Amino acid sequence: MWYFDSPRVVFGEGALSHLKEIEGRRAFIVSDHNVAELGFVEAAQDHLAKAGMESKAFLEVEPDPSLRTVIGGARAMSDYEPDWVVGLGGGSCMDAAKAMWVLYERPDLKPEAINPVETLGLRKKARLIAIPTTAGTGAEVTWMIVLTDTEDDRKLGLGSRENLADVAIVDPEMSAGMPPRLTADTGLDALTHAIEGYASSWGNDFSDGLCLKAAELVFRYLPQAYADGNDSEAREKMANAATLAGLGFGNSMAGLAHSMAHSLGGVFHTPHGRAVGLFLPYTIEYAAREKPQRYAEMARHLGLPNGSEPEGASSLVGALRGLLERLEHPGSLKAAGIERDSLRERMEKLVENAANEATTVVHPRIASMDELERLFFCAHEGREVDF
Numbered sequence: 001m002w003y004f005d006s007p008r009v010v011f012g013e014g015a016l017s018h019l020k021e022i023e024g025r026r027a028f029i030v031s032d033h034n035v036a037e038l039g040f041v042e043a044a045q046d047h048l049a050k051a052g053m054e055s056k057a058f059l060e061v062e063p064d065p066s067l068r069t070v071i072g073g074a075r076a077m078s079d080y081e082p083d084w085v086v087g088l089g090g091g092s093c094m095d096a097a098k099a100m101w102v103l104y105e106r107p108d109l110k111p112e113a114i115n116p117v118e119t120l121g122l123r124k125k126a127r128l129i130a131i132p133t134t135a136g137t138g139a140e141v142t143w144m145i146v147l148t149d150t151e152d153d154r155k156l157g158l159g160s161r162e163n164l165a166d167v168a169i170v171d172p173e174m175s176a177g178m179p180p181r182l183t184a185d186t187g188l189d190a191l192t193h194a195i196e197g198y199a200s201s202w203g204n205d206f207s208d209g210l211c212l213k214a215a216e217l218v219f220r221y222l223p224q225a226y227a228d229g230n231d232s233e234a235r236e237k238m239a240n241a242a243t244l245a246g247l248g249f250g251n252s253m254a255g256l257a258h259s260m261a262h263s264l265g266g267v268f269h270t271p272h273g274r275a276v277g278l279f280l281p282y283t284i285e286y287a288a289r290e291k292p293q294r295y296a297e298m299a300r301h302l303g304l305p306n307g308s309e310p311e312g313a314s315s316l317v318g319a320l321r322g323l324l325e326r327l328e329h330p331g332s333l334k335a336a337g338i339e340r341d342s343l344r345e346r347m348e349k350l351v352e353n354a355a356n357e358a359t360t361v362v363h364p365r366i367a368s369m370d371e372l373e374r375l376f377f378c379a380h381e382g383r384e385v386d387f
């Protein structure tokens with residue numbers, strides 16, 4: 001037995017105006033100053049006002065939101081007593097909104113206690129709307145929450161199926177004009193979700209179709225969105241791809257590139273999309289040495305050479321490396337500015353944290369501590385994985 005969960009997804013140009021139709025009293029918007037400067041917070045508040053709702057915005061979410069921010073936001077939320085919570089921004093804002101909402105509903109809980117086994121009993125006070133302003137994380141349709149424990153330099157993977165948003169609003173106009181680097185990073189996050197969600201040992205018939213379509217859209221439209229931020233077709237397709245990939249991997253699981261990226265991000269603060277895009281070819285190479293089948297299927301779907309399963313997997317890696325090059329994405333940790341000495345110094349922690357990620361055990365091939373260390377070094381030097 002398995003489950004497929006999804007919010008109601010409102011998508012396409014102008015989807016933000018769906019906020020006019022929300023029925024409620026008072027909305028608490030969780031966002032950040034960048035998103036506010038782009039005018040999106042005000043736009044959301046205008047629509048909510050037309051729905052006859054009051055609203056208040058909390059703009060203090062930082063990249064890689066910390067436990068402290070989430071606890072502070074939940075307190076502000078409790079004072080305001082909203083019946084709708086709106087997460088508006090990148091994955092950080094949406095994840096912070098999910099966690100704050102849980103703590104608002106359940107003030108007896110600590111954020112660390114939000115896990116899939118706990119019955120939370122949410123929706124007694126409010127419901128959740130998630131609105132992405134980037135095209136990548138898929139956080140609008142996933143129940144996972146990533147927070148950072150700043151005292152211990154590590155990312156915490158939290159969340160429960162109950163904290164999935166009620167409504168996801170996917171409006172490509174929100175990501176129009178995103179700078180190229182952010183477009184590439186977030187788009188590669190979507191691609192990593194699609195490929196890892198497909199290859200995951202928790203992959204299933206429902207997630208498969210979503211992951212295949214999402215990967216196809218990213219390969220086709222990400223270079224266009226990167227080259228011309230105002231290409232509205234590319235923006236729309238990337239916005240849809242990110243949500244499709246979110247639904248795909250959210251209903252299966254991500255894989256080892258995510259484990260390594262979370263671990264790296266906790267220590268070196270490398271942006272999530274930059275890190276997963278960088279690790280993805282290495283983690284595919286590693287898995288495909290024993291289990292190439294799922295990657296070969298994806299290569300076949302993408303029309304890449306796939307005479308045999310190993311050939312299919314290596315065409316997928318080749319296509320991926322080609323894409324990274326077109327996006328001027330760092331192909332190694334060295335190219336991403338991480339010195340070998342600092343990597344070596346923090347290696348024990350990097351390996352331990354990566355090994356403890358849930359995504360490590362659902363990767364098609366499960367890496368030992370020793371192999372994880374070797375993978376970090378391969379990714380540092382840009383070397384092919386040959387073990």
Ligand SMILES: [Zn+2]
Pocket residue numbers: 137189192193258272276
């Ligand atoms: Zn991701």
